[in-house]
Amino acid sequence: MTNEKYATTQEALSAIRDLSDADHQKLLLAARFWHAQRKALEKQGVEPEELLSQAYLATLSGDRRWRRGVTLVKHLSQCMRSTSGHILEHGKTELAGKTELRKIAVVPDRSTTESSVEAQVSAKDEIESIRKLFTDDKQAFEVLLKRAAGMEPEEIRAEMSLSAVQYTTISRRILRKLTSFVN
Amino acid sequence: MEKKEKGKWNKPEGLAEAFCEVMLDMDAKTLADTLTECGLSPKVLAEKSRSVAEEALERFGKDEAERVKDVGRVKALHEGLGALLVLLRRKAGLSQEEVSKRARVDVEEVRAIETDPTVEPSPRTIFQLEQLFHLPERTLVKLSGITTIPNEEFTEGVTRFAADARAMNTLSKEETNLVNAFIKFLSTWSESRK
Numbered sequence: 213m214t215n216e217k218y219a220t221t222q223e224a225l226s227a228i229r230d231l232s233d234a235d236h237q238k239l240l241l242a243a244r245f246w247h248a249q250r251k252a253l254e255k256q257g258v259e260p261e262e263l264l265s266q267a268y269l270a271t272l273s274g275d276r277r278w279r280r281g282v283t284l285v286k287h288l289s290q291c292m293r294s295t296s297g298h299i300l301e302h303g304k305t306e307l308a309g310k311t312e313l314r315k316i317a318v319v320p321d322r323s324t325t326e327s328s329v330e331a332q333v334s335a336k337d338e339i340e341s342i343r344k345l346f347t348d349d350k351q352a353f354e355v356l357l358k359r360a361a362g363m364e365p366e367e368i369r370a371e372m373s374l375s376a377v378q379y380t381t382i383s384r385r386i387l388r389k390l391t392s393f394v395n
Numbered sequence: 396m397e398k399k400e401k402g403k404w405n406k407p408e409g410l411a412e413a414f415c416e417v418m419l420d421m422d423a424k425t426l427a428d429t430l431t432e433c434g435l436s437p438k439v440l441a442e443k444s445r446s447v448a449e450e451a452l453e454r455f456g457k458d459e460a461e462r463v464k465d466v467g468r469v470k471a472l473h474e475g476l477g478a479l480l481v482l483l484r485r486k487a488g489l490s491q492e493e494v495s496k497r498a499r500v501d502v503e504e505v506r507a508i509e510t511d512p513t514v515e516p517s518p519r520t521i522f523q524l525e526q527l528f529h530l531p532e533r534t535l536v537k538l539s540g541i542t543t544i545p546n547e548e549f550t551e552g553v554t555r556f557a558a559d560a561r562a563m564n565t566l567s568k569e570e571t572n573l574v575n576a577f578i579k580f581l582s583t584w585s586e587s588r589k
Contacts, residue, residue: 228448234423236444237430237437243447245415261447264567268451273458285419295410359413365420384429391433393414393446 218277227284228268235285239264244394246296249338258299267291275325345389352385468550469540475513475553476538478560481509482574483528496525515540529584538581549584556580 219227231239245261247253253391267288270276278287313381346353351372358368369379418426427437484494491509495502500520507514521535534544538553556577560570 213514225452228452231433231445231448232423233437233441233445234426234449236420236441237426238419238421240440240444240447241418242415243444245411245418249411259442264444264447265451265454268448269455272451272455277441283419286416289419293415342410342414356410356413356417359416362410380425383417383421384425384432386414387421387429388433390414390418391430391435 216280218279221272221274224271224278224284227278228272231284238285239288241390241394242285243292245390246289246292246304248394250296250300252300253296257305258296263292264297266295269294287344342393345393349385349389351380352389355379355382356386468547470512470547471550471554471557472538472545473508473514473516473556474538476516476535477509477512478557478578479535479538479574480524481506482560482570483524483530484509486574487528494524494527495506498527500524530578534578534581537584545584552580552584 234284243260243264247258253263264345267276271278271284271288274292278284282290298326342356343353346356355368356373359365363371364377367375369376374382397435430437430440482496484491484566489497491505492502494500498505498520504514504516505518508516508520515534515537516537518539518541521539521541524530525532525535537545537549556573557574
């Protein structure tokens, strides 16, 4: 049966097989980013590739359904974000079995559920670490803040009076920061 | 725009997400060029990532095959449960309604167990039926698929029984023997032998 809101398993399978090289590069970078963002994951022995693998499995099993209209790459990145947050709260022991693995990726977003003081402190540290990365590039940080505020690139360009080339240049600077952040 | 900003500004995840999204929004060429500038090989990165996808697809395929196999086994068990319930009921000379009344279970569930192998019986009903027919403990449970899914040897035994039982029209001595032998098989089969 076709679900209008979410992609089917077959559609997800097909889309995964059709991912381009650029998509794969983005996904591994996203996995490394969310892994680096949750510093404690490394201590728990979780590899970035595991986050990505779980995102695929949760999407295919339907535990983390892929909403139509969202690109697969963004969907998988969001899966990795929530999975990494959940592992931090519950530990890697849950990564033992296939069923548990999928369940991890089903939890609601950390941003809406996590309430422990420890987690909030950790989130503040994470924000601070990103903020510090941009102390030498206020313009790039401004773009980032506007993106975080939910603005689309076109809106940001209009508000900051940036040409397409200038916006791309800033994006490249942000990517450089990201690669230094994950390495 | 004001509303949007209020929505995400103060959420810690928003900034991290935006950091990642800028990268996700990039076109292939800009991404590859920038990665190269950063000393990362786009080709190696893509290959590594692709292998993660391939492994996940392979694993999903195996999990799915196992799941389908389990579904098939449970269906076979339920076929056996339905056939056994019919024979036990006829052996006791009871109608479905009478079984329902005496066991204090829903008559619709009794009918469903007898005729629809896709229906999952409730643990309470299984317990009540064991009590009603004075069966050794945990005999019907083994056919319910509620606790464990037994191995192929057990499932094959159940399938053979269901086929033989369904072929019988009247409750003969042979039929009674079949029921008794099957109950013995059920009660002696250990659940630890998966």
